[in-house]
Amino acid sequence: MLKFTEDHEWLKIEGDVATVGITEHAAEQLGDLVFVELPEVGAKLEKGGEASTVESVKAASDVYCPLAGEITEVNQAIADDPSLVNSDPTGAGWFFKLKLDDANSANELMDEAAYKSMIG
Amino acid sequence: MDTTADLLKTPLHSLHLELGARMAGFAGYDMPIQYKMGVMQEHLHTRANAGLFDVSHMGQILIRAKSGDVRDAALALEKITPVDVADLKPGRQRYGLFTNEKGGLEDDFMVANRGDHLYLVVNAACKHDDLKRIKAALSETCEIEAQFGRGLIALQGPAAENVLSSYAPEAEDMLFMDVAEIDIAGVPAVVSRSGYTGEDGYEISLPAEETDRIARLLLDDDHVAPIGLGARDSLRLEAGLCLYGNDIDETTTPVEANLKWAIQKVRRTGGAREGGFPGADTILGQFENGASRLRVGLQPAGKAPVRAGAQLFESDSGGAAIGTVTSGGFGPSAGGPVAMGYVPATLATPGTTVFAEVRSKRLELAVAALPFVPSTYKR
Incomplete structure (x- = not known):
């Protein structure tokens, strides 16, 4: 199941674990990333909490935790090479895996059609 | 924030829109922040070839x-x-x-x-x-x-001399900080061999009504790409040049x-x-x-950019702030983060370690000689 947030994150949900990244639209808007700060594995985050920071040449932006849960895995590859987020935002450029406090909480998020209509 | 309707337009405004620039308000003008190439590539293109900037x-x-x-x-x-x-x-x-x-x-x-x-x-x-x-x-x-209505464009980078000389041969003989009125494709232009990137290049003052035509003429050359204010900022930061309002102001x-x-x-x-x-x-x-504080280059030890406004400290925990970062970001040619700021004169020697607070963490920086990227002025 693929879900999206208004903050331009995507979530690929398998059981109660969500793999989270930023959308192609977000990656394009941010421009070439030069730095990614990932959350700590084991961190428990609330929905809307600051999960990660991405920086382009120009500016820093926050990536928010899309749903409440615990970080179970982070993608060290994007910290080593932030350009992966630009080149493959929905694949190799994923950010972290999140064990959801409530697997049903994902139902409230947008599906792909709703997200696409939001960004126009 | 200015609303778009209130913003002034330079003589190149319609060209920026045509080129797909991302626009934003800057000093009361609707200005191009970046074009389709993006800040990173625009920066690198200027250092490798030539960039055209609207500074009208x-x-x-x-x-x-x-x-x-x-x-x-x-x-x-x-x-x-x-x-x-x-x-x-x-x-x-x-x-x-x-x-x-x-x-x-x-x-x-x-x-x-x-x-x-x-x-x-x-x-x-x-x-x-x-x-x-x-x-x-x-x-x-x-x-x-x-x-204030006149056009001003900058042509910067190693290819700038060849490009401008193809229209105005006199440009080739000018040296850094020379100024002359020369004819570019029938337009009397006031040209200086200077800029704000650390590269060789020119700033070209033109009648408003001819600015668009001359800009398009220069952009016709394959070596020249349009460059926005985003890359202008990263280029001048690597060159160690001050931005008024950030690195220098009425208090410095x-x-x-x-x-x-x-x-x-x-x-x-x-x-x-x-x-x-x-x-x-x-x-x-x-x-x-002597002054009690000095502007210095700051080279972050890690990969995280340290940006303007970050407080500086003498140690990795506790203590009062000793200074502030006034410009900072990623230097595409430096290949990592670069910054400038003020530190006490006693800590201004290159190599001195200081710390900046970024997202509640203290990041290590070394005081560094400026510029971060050697300038290539033609003297």
Whole structure:
């Protein structure tokens, strides 16, 4: 199941674990990333909490935790090479895996059609 | 934030939109932040080839002495600037500063001796205040003409000489900080060999109605790409050049800002035209006794950019802030984060370790010599 947030994150949900990244639209808007700060594995985050920071040449932006849960895995590859987020935002450029406090909480998020209509 | 409707447009506004620029308000103008290439590639393209920048938002001001002698205009200007204007030879340009009574900086600018008048380029955000300042001090002896509607474009990078010379052969013989009126495709342009990137290049002043045509002509060359304000900022930061409002402002003196080189000996203590500018006591006192803080380059040890506003500390925990980062980001040519800021003079030696607070963490930085990327001016 693929879900999206208004903050331009995507979530690929398998059981109660969500793999989270930023959308192609977000990656394009941010421009070439030069730095990614990932959350700590084991961190428990609330929905809307600051999960990660991405920086382009120009500016820093926050990536928010899309749903409440615990970080179970982070993608060290994007910290080593932030350009992966630009080149493959929905694949190799994923950010972290999140064990959801409530697997049903994902139902409230947008599906792909709703997200696409939001960004126009 | 200005709304788009209130923003002024430069003569190249429709060209920016045509080129797909991402626009934003800057100093009251709707300006291109980046084009389709993106900040990173625009920066690297300028260092490798040539970039074309619209800087028409900046203020162009002409000063003519009523006596007809440009030296009288220069001497009048020296009442409000600590730099040597009177000895500037015809066809030459130099960096200037406007100071206030406390020794702080009101603006930085370029001034050229154009033979029968002085030609100034001042910062966009300061241009109306600068015009008032100049009129207040010089109106008795000089005619002052603001050319705020005129076009100004910068062509910067190693290919700039070949590109401009193909339309105006005289451009090739100019040296860094030379200024001349030359014909570019039938348009009389005031050209200086200077810029704000650390690269060789030119700034080209044009009649508003011809600016678009000349910009398109230069962009026709395969070596030239349009460059937005995003890359302009990262290029000047790598070159160690100050941004007025960030690295220098009304609270920083030229000595603190490490701009002593801009004040020639003739205006310093013991010089033939010593002092006589706002804040001279403070500034010349700091020449004698040193300043308590200094602007320095800062090289973050890690990969995280450290940006303007970050507080600096002497150790990795506790203690009071000792200074502030005034410019910072990622340097595409430096290949990592670069920054500038103010530290106590006792900590200003290159290699000294300081720490910046970023997202509640203390990140290590080394005080670094400027520029981060060597300049390639043609001297």
